[in-house]
Amino acid sequence: MTKIYTHPRSLRPVTTHYCPGCGHGIAHRLIAEAIDELKVRERIIAIAPVGCAVIAYDYWDFDCCEAAHGRALAVATAIKRVRPQAIVFTYQGDGDLAAIGTNETIHAANRGEKVSVFFINNAVYGMTGGQLAPTTLLGQKTVTTPQGREIKSHGYPLRISEMLALLPAVYSIERVSLHEPAQILKAKQAIRQALVNQIEDRGFSLVEILSPCPTYWAMKPQEAMNWIRDVVVKEFPLGKIK
Amino acid sequence: MRKRILLTGNEAIARAAIDAGCGCYAGYPITPQNELIAYMAQHLPQSGGVFIQAESELAAINMVFGAAAAGARAMTSTSSPGMSLKQEGISYIAGAELPAVIVNIMRGGPGLGNIWPAQSDYFQATRGGGHGDYHSLVLAPASVQEAYDLTRLAFDLADQYRNQVIILGDGMLGQMMEPLAVNSRWSIVNGQRKELSTIDHRPSTKNWALTGCVGRKPRVVKSFFMHEGELEKHNLGLQKKYARICGKQQMLEDVYGDKAKVFVVAYGIMARIAKAAIGNLRSRGQKVGLLRPISLWPFPGDIIRRIAAGNPGVAFGVVEMSYGQMVQDVQLALGGKSPVTFLGRSGGGIPSQAEIERFIGKLLNGEWLNYD
Numbered sequence: 001m002t003k004i005y006t007h008p009r010s011l012r013p014v015t016t017h018y019c020p021g022c023g024h025g026i027a028h029r030l031i032a033e034a035i036d037e038l039k040v041r042e043r044i045i046a047i048a049p050v051g052c053a054v055i056a057y058d059y060w061d062f063d064c065c066e067a068a069h070g071r072a073l074a075v076a077t078a079i080k081r082v083r084p085q086a087i088v089f090t091y092q093g094d095g096d097l098a099a100i101g102t103n104e105t106i107h108a109a110n111r112g113e114k115v116s117v118f119f120i121n122n123a124v125y126g127m128t129g130g131q132l133a134p135t136t137l138l139g140q141k142t143v144t145t146p147q148g149r150e151i152k153s154h155g156y157p158l159r160i161s162e163m164l165a166l167l168p169a170v171y172s173i174e175r176v177s178l179h180e181p182a183q184i185l186k187a188k189q190a191i192r193q194a195l196v197n198q199i200e201d202r203g204f205s206l207v208e209i210l211s212p213c214p215t216y217w218a219m220k221p222q223e224a225m226n227w228i229r230d231v232v233v234k235e236f237p238l239g240k241i242k
Numbered sequence: 243m244r245k246r247i248l249l250t251g252n253e254a255i256a257r258a259a260i261d262a263g264c265g266c267y268a269g270y271p272i273t274p275q276n277e278l279i280a281y282m283a284q285h286l287p288q289s290g291g292v293f294i295q296a297e298s299e300l301a302a303i304n305m306v307f308g309a310a311a312a313g314a315r316a317m318t319s320t321s322s323p324g325m326s327l328k329q330e331g332i333s334y335i336a337g338a339e340l341p342a343v344i345v346n347i348m349r350g351g352p353g354l355g356n357i358w359p360a361q362s363d364y365f366q367a368t369r370g371g372g373h374g375d376y377h378s379l380v381l382a383p384a385s386v387q388e389a390y391d392l393t394r395l396a397f398d399l400a401d402q403y404r405n406q407v408i409i410l411g412d413g414m415l416g417q418m419m420e421p422l423a424v425n426s427r428w429s430i431v432n433g434q435r436k437e438l439s440t441i442d443h444r445p446s447t448k449n450w451a452l453t454g455c456v457g458r459k460p461r462v463v464k465s466f467f468m469h470e471g472e473l474e475k476h477n478l479g480l481q482k483k484y485a486r487i488c489g490k491q492q493m494l495e496d497v498y499g500d501k502a503k504v505f506v507v508a509y510g511i512m513a514r515i516a517k518a519a520i521g522n523l524r525s526r527g528q529k530v531g532l533l534r535p536i537s538l539w540p541f542p543g544d545i546i547r548r549i550a551a552g553n554p555g556v557a558f559g560v561v562e563m564s565y566g567q568m569v570q571d572v573q574l575a576l577g578g579k580s581p582v583t584f585l586g587r588s589g590g591g592i593p594s595q596a597e598i599e600r601f602i603g604k605l606l607n608g609e610w611l612n613y614d
Contacts, residue, residue, distance in 0.1 A: 042456040045312065048464075057462045063452040065311045066464035068334050071304035074296065078308030078316070079452065081292040082266050086312075086454050104304075107297035 008032035010041050012061045021221025023178045023211030024053050027120060030184070031091070032060060034192040038199065043087045045079050047072040051093040052126040070101025073108035076115045087198055089116040095125050098134040098160040105160065109204050112169030116194040117206040119161070122213040123232065130216030134158040137235050142216070157235050161208045165242040171203030173241040177210040179228035183238070210236060249422050251389045251415040255319065255345055256281035257424055258393035260289050263443060264343075265314030268294040268305035272321045273357045274413035275347035279319065299324040303331030303344070310340035311452050311463040313445025315397055319345035321413070322363050323354060325371075332406055333372030336480070337465025339450075341400035343393065344378070345409045347416035350589045358590040359413035361512060364567035367408050368539040375477055377484050379407040379491065380538040382509040386420035392536070401443050403487060404450075410538060412563065414511045414592075487540055494542035495534040498524070501553055502531035504605045507546070507572050508561040509535045512593070516561050519598035530602055538568070543575030550580045559605050561593055562586040 007013055010032035018024045035041050044062040048054060050069035057064035067075040072090040080088040090097075097105050097119050108115070124142055125131040131144040135157050139148040149157075165173045172194065176187035187209055194205035210232055212224035219227060249257060256278045259267065267286055269279040279295070286293045292309070296302035302318045309316035320328060325346045335342050348363050350356040367380045379399055383389040389411060396407040445451045452461055467473035497517060508516040513534040520530045533549065535542050550556055558580055560569040569584045576582060585601040587593050593601075 043454045045452045045454060047308075054466060055468070057460075057464065060460075062460050063455050064460065064462045064464075065308065065452055066334075066338065066462070066466055067307070068304060068330055071300065071307075071331070074301040074304035075308035075311070077294065077301075078266055078268065078292070078305035079312045081294065082309045082312045082314045083453070086452075103297055104301050107301065 008036050010035045010061050012059055014059060016059055017055070018052065019215045021212055021214040021224055022052070023122065023209070023213070024120065026178050026184060027118065027209055027211060028056060028059050030188045030191050031089075031118060034188060034195055035062070037192065038195055040087045040195065040199065043085065045083065045086045045088050047076050047079070047088070047090040049090070049092045049096045051096050053091055053093065053120070054127070056091055070096050070099070071104055072096065072101065073104040073113070073115070073117070077108050077111070077113045080113060080115050087195060089118060089195070091118045092120070093126070094119070094121045094123065094133045094135040098158050102160070106164070106167075109164045109170050109206070110167045112171070112203045114198055114201060114203055116198050117204070118191065118194070119206055119208045120211045121208055121236065122211045123157070124213050124216045126213050126216055134160070135236070137232065159236065161206065161241050164206060169204060170206070170242060172197055172205040173208070175208040175210070175236060175238050175241060177228055177233065177238055178212065179210070179225040208236070210238075246421040246423050248419050249386060250277050250417055250419050251383070251386045251411060252277035252347065252417070253281045254386045254390040254422050255393045255409060255411075256285070258390040259317050259343065259397070260285055260291065261424060262394050262397035263315050264291055264317050264397070266292040266294070266305070266309035266316045267318065268296045268302040268309070269319050270296050270299050270302050270324060272324045274349055274359075274416050275319050275321045275345065277416070278345065278347070299327035300331065303328040303335075306342050306344070307331055307335055307338070307340060310335065310342045311338070313448050313451030313453060315341070315401070315443055317343040317345065319347070321347045321349045322351050322360070325363060325366065329366075329372035332378065333374050333376065334465050335406045336372070336376035336378070337374065338463050339404040339480075340406070340463070341404050342406045343396045343400055343409065344406055345411070348410065348412045356590055357413060359415075359511065359563060359592065360588050361412055361510060361563035362565070362567065362588050363410070364538065364562070364564060367410050368541065368571070376480060377487075377539055379403070379405060379487060379540075380410050381407065382410045382536060382538050383415060384510050384513050384534060386415070386418065386422050389415060390422055390424065397443070399491065403483060405483070405487070410510070412511055491537055492540050492542035492544055493536035494545045495536060496549065497532040497534060500531065501529065502556060503529040504557050504559060504602055505531045505533050505549065505553070506559050506561055506598070506602060507533045507535070507568070509538060509568065512561055512563055515593065515595055516598050519595045519602065522595075522599060523602055528606060530606070535568070541571040541575065543571060546572065546575045550576055556580055557605050558582045559601060560584050561598055561601070563592055564588045
């Protein structure tokens with residue numbers, strides 16, 4: 001009998017702390033599967049964020065580094081330059097990558113650092129209890145936008161992937177989603193390609209992953225998936241951006 | 243005779259870092275340390291190191307975090323306002339116990355202040371500076387040669403203790419040129435030859451560095467300890483390390499090494515100016531000594547206490563380019579057993595030789611005020 005589906009080597013067989021219906025577990029697994037398939041587990045140095053995925057290093061089974069909130073791409077820049085043979089990726093949420101770390105994100109992209117970025121966009125700050133994120137949708141209620149996000153006070157959802165795509169040193173940017181199996185398979189392909197780009201020394205690659213946060217969207221898991229399908233993708237269209 | 247070259251203090255620090263095997267430098271321009279980043283840009287890549295001009299001080303210190311985590315000897319440099327920005331990263335480096343060298347060529351503050359030399363970041367450097375219970379080793383050079391020697395030593399101490407080491411200079415030291423003997427295999431600290439590079443700092447010797455998990459269990463570099471009791475245990479480990487450092491790394495130059503009625507305590511460039519004033523007074527037969535702390539953390543309080551005990555009735559005069567920071571450490575060391583008086587200027591003012599002579603004259607006449 002042949003085993004056709006099993007636990008990835010790069011993912012520890014442990015229970016995660018994520019809420020029911022959260023997308024982080026899926027994203028962690030997709031990254032682990034891609035790394036196993038490309039046989040680069042022993043070359044990986046991952047940078048974990050500050051946010052819900054802060055202890056991603058307890059779940060992945062390869063070398064990991066912590067970074068201060070927003071600074072993952074500064075840390076990644078130096079690791080990759082000091083160890084060009086390593087496969088270096090950051091895993092960052094929307095607050096980390098597109099608010100407190102916007103500067104590090106833009107400049108690492110603009111320098112064309114040869115790293116891979118997995119950007120989890122769930123339109124809310126999860127770890128701190130559901131506050132406004134740079135990617136929160138107009139009208140979306142959070143604990144710091146109790147009346148919903150309004151343009152006058154909070155501006156528009158930040159499409160940082162589209163902004164980064166303008167930079168000549170950026171090699172590849174793609175937006176994917178975890179809201180249904182077909183999309184999850186596409187997400188896996190994009191993650192894999194971002195790693196391949198690095199293995200082939202091609203340049204800065206970013207995959208934005210739309211991910212559900214049922215807890216702070218105040219939805220049931222299935223409702224959260226549907227909300228991505230029906231609402232979020234209108235603000236953040238899926239597909240290859242660059 | 244070793245070959246001598248003429249360099250500024252900033253360049254001497256950069257040269258020392260390269261000679262120490264610095265594998266990564268990240269910095270952001272700020273006056274008065276710009277010669278340092280320029281020297282690194284020109285010379286570090288030729289020596290096989292990585293040079294990065296960062297987009298901010300925050301990015302620069304976090305690049306140092308990354309390079310150190312990957313096992314490279316890493317350094318950044320800045321001046322006072324930039325040092326404030328680096329504090330978050332320094333706290334993370336302390337928490338993750340990464341070896342790193344951080345240079346602060348101090349200028350006037352607070353705020354944007356000015357670009358004149360100052361010593362007003364003493365508290366920030368010696369008390370931690372960022373959040374959490376931690377310490378940085380702090381070394382204060384007083385000449386271009388010592389800027390070189392102490393930077394070489396800083397890289398060794400950083401590796402030895404897995405701790406960040408701050409080189410605390412000022413704009414005058416950074417900008418001035420003096421002859422320098424390079425490629426030395428030792429540092430002269432307090433007149434003693436201290437052998438360098440006895441530490442094998444290759445990444446393969448660091449059993450915590452991130453190198454990719456070939457043939458071993460994965461490693462994690464972090465400062466986050468969420469499980470019950472975990473952080474307290476980690477912090478107690480840090481405290482033990484700090485106690486070890488305090489026991490072993492206090493450095494002070496007793497410049498004249500004889501008995502005195504008054505000791506001036508000054509560090510860095512301030513000690514050079516004080517030395518000129520004291521030399522004048524000594525030539526007139528006055529019993530004045532000069533104590534120059536070289537390590538500011540650990541502060542050489544044990545040495546100062548011993549000197550006070552050996553000189554009954556002695557008074558101490560502390561001179562700083564600040565409004566009174568190191569003077570508190572002198573007071574703590576002496577525990578009220580000897581009078582301590584203070585002379586200081588900051589914000590562009592530097593106590594002159596004449597001012598210091600007048601100050602010492604008053605001390606010799608017993609006209610001192612307890613500083614508090």
